[in-house]
Amino acid sequence: MAPDVSLAATPHRRVFAHFPWHLALIVLSISAIGIWNLSSASRSAHAPVWISQTWWMGAGAVLALAITLVDHRAFHRMAWVFYAVVLVLLVLVMVKGRYVMGARRWLTIGPVNFQPSELAKLSVALALASFFASDTEKRKDGYGLLRLIAPMLIALVPAVLILKQPDLGTALIVLSVGFTQILFAKVRWKTLALLAGVAVVGSVLVYPHLKPYQKKRVETFINPEADALGAGYHATQSMIAVGSGQGLGKGWGQGTQTYLSFLPEQHTDFIFSVWAEEHGFVGCLLLIALYFALVTSxxxxxxxARDRFGHFLAVGLTGMLFWHVAINIGMVIGLLPVVGVTLPxxxxxxxxxxxxxxxxGLLANVGMRRFVN
Known part of the structure; x- marks a missing residue:
């Protein structure tokens, strides 16, 4: 008797039947807009960075696809190993890292330069997902403060190492990823109130130990016009660029703040200002709508998610995306201090x-396997 071909369908075929194509479409749409916007932002630069960005996005897409082929439960087993490797890399940055603009954030391995602090975002999301997946069932009455010491340390250790580089923005994102996962782990309300108080006190205690330029950024956030040509220059020029776009923008390649290089870091931290100047309020609404669709997806x-690990991992990754977008856009329109956070x-x-x-890729992985045993 001939075998039933339908029954012989491969597990990968069953899994890909549930591939979240809407998520992929949103990501590709934002990526295409990002490359188009970078081609305008880099007109006055020495190198067309949008070309290398295209290559990086191509490599990222291939990597994301490869990640979807591996059951996310395998990442559960590897989470702590990855977390430990990232911690070692962060320590190596402090010893062997390359200085760029007064900060030691980069490691060089052969021809490749990379920032281990970026990997810390994933490592914290994976490690906390593994922790809560193994522990949450035992805490049906909710987490108290003592029970949260371990997960808080998981996020705090890499954040402190990143802050030493110094990189306040990435450290805040790492802490935000951890906080988001902890928040979804059924924490008692009294504990949340206590943590909020600890955060306020901690901020007051940490402030005197910030670098002078980081303190200045916080001070100019309160009153950027007080030093518009100095520490407040970034925020002031960014708000000028955003406001000058008005309703429909000046058009692609017509942004004067961008072309005349008044806008600092226009291809990285302040890329949203470039978009706002050239495409206006309507263009900003479109981009924010795409990010809203990405976060809600x-x-x-x-x-x-079909299991606790997948749930907490997806929560952490959602938090990573949300906080990146919220902090970056809040920063460039003057609602938050300039802390050096990129727009995904x-x-x-x-x-x-x-x-x-x-x-x-990890999000798609979790989403694909919610109907598969």
Whole structure:
């Protein structure tokens, strides 16, 4: 008797029947907009960074696809190994890292330069997902403060190492990823209130130990016009660029703040300002709508995950995307201090692109397997 071909279908075929194509379409749409926007932002630069960004996105897409082929439970087993490797890399940065603009954030391995701090975002998401997947069932009455010491340390240790580089923005993202996962782990309300108080006190205690330029950024956030040509220059020029776009923008390649290089870091931290100047309020609404769709799609994956590890991993990755977008846009329009956080798939940077695409691959992985035993 001939075998039933339908019954012989491979597991991969069954899994890919549930591939979240809407998530992939959103990511590709933002990526295409990002490359188009970078080609304008880099007109006054010495190198057309949008070309290398395209290559990085291509590599990221291949990596994301490769990640979807591996059952996410395998990442559960590897989470702590990856976390330990990232911690070692962060220590190596402090010893062997390359200085760029006064900060030691880069490691060089052969022809490749990368930022281990970017990998820390994924490592914390994976490690906390593994922790809560193994521990949450034992805490049906909710987590108290003592029970949260371990997960808080998991996020705090890499964040402190990153802060030493110094890189305040990435450290905040790592802490935000951890906080998001902890928040979804059924924490008692009294504990949350206590943690909020600890965060406020901690911020007051940490502030005197920040670098002078980091303190200045916080001070100029309160009153950027007080030093508009100095520490407040970034925020002031960014708000000028955003405001000058008005309703429909000046058009692609017509942004004067961008072309005349008044806008600092225009291809990285302030890439949203370039978009706002050239495409206006309507263009900003379109981009924000795409990010909203991306975050809500990620939330849907988290809510429908088949197991605890997949749920907490998707929660952490959703938090990574959300906080990147919220902090970056809040920063460039003057609602938050300038802390050096990139805009996912829009800002230039190979390490950032690879990590974001890896996160998308993990999200797709969890979403694909919610109907598969």
């Amino acid at each position: 990620a939330m849907d994956v988290a809510g429908n 798939l829009m800002s230039y940077g190979g390490s950032s692109v690879i990590v974001i695409y890896s996160g998308i």
